[in-house]
Amino acid sequence: MPGERTKYAWRREILATRAQVSPAEHAVEAAALAASNTRLTGVDDVVCAYVPVRGEPGDLRMLDALREHGATVLLPVTGEPGPLSWARYEGPDSLRKARYGLLEPTTETLGPATVAEAATILVPALAVDRRGVRLGRGAGYYDRTLGAARADVRLIAVVRDNELVDRLPEEPHDRRMGWALTPDGGLRQLGRDLPVSPE
Template structure:
């Protein structure tokens, strides 16, 4: 890879998206199974009988609904985002893959009772979708800004975990003042990996 400072976020997004698209289906399935196992361990250690905020992986994102089922099997209650107009995310509880339906942007969302953005305060663990994360905890999202607007309402002690492929933990990403740093990365090969940067719940 080139030095991160030579690329802006859009260039990073294009490169990571292209690499994800080239991953073979059997590799993607194996990584999804590994992430489910790692997520179950996180829930068992940090959120037994507590709330975990997560998301439904789509397209080439690492993971699957198996990750959500693993969280529930470990005893956690799972919040999933409900996407509306640009702004903080609403939430609803995940009760199984059969409860999901197509929502805004054709994303899978839970059909249960809708909760306000303040519901994220319930979660002691937050699994955050990412294209990449650097070793300082700087996260690269898709650019829509939903999580940038949502994470400020998280509990100060919430553990923020970026879910990425192993090669997507990189040395340095571009950072902006509004970026909220992650405390950990969850990867298929490495499991839960502590990041160096300051983050809540450290």
């Protein structure tokens, strides 16, 4: 549609807004996300997650909350462009610095097919719309990865509350998210915009 904002414009705007978030505000939001994470999954479930970096909402408390609830937490290991490999998160001491400013586990690297074991995948996003269209950073790692996830996986985009928007530009290869997790709104099912409180 003429005049519609491009993905580039959305990315530039959201990254500029995130850069203005104070450390105190980020910490409050991260604590809220960690509190929500205890309700995201069942005991013994496998969860693919990630370590928030560069202004992304959340922090390691998100991952620790999942582990304390009994979940097995897998984190991405980046290589050449393509589907992500994974490794088990065993606490902050199991992480090392990696490319792109990321933190990755020092545990055994598991192949991309491991994503099929996950009941829930927390997906980093700059924004997500109410239909489930996700805006990433543009590298395409998750677009190449999520096709191997199981059909009933719960895909959750983790964003700040003002990053859940009405409509984003969509491309044919984009995989829609089923849920958004925000600090104030908690877990919200997309496609119908109803707040959900999972057991």
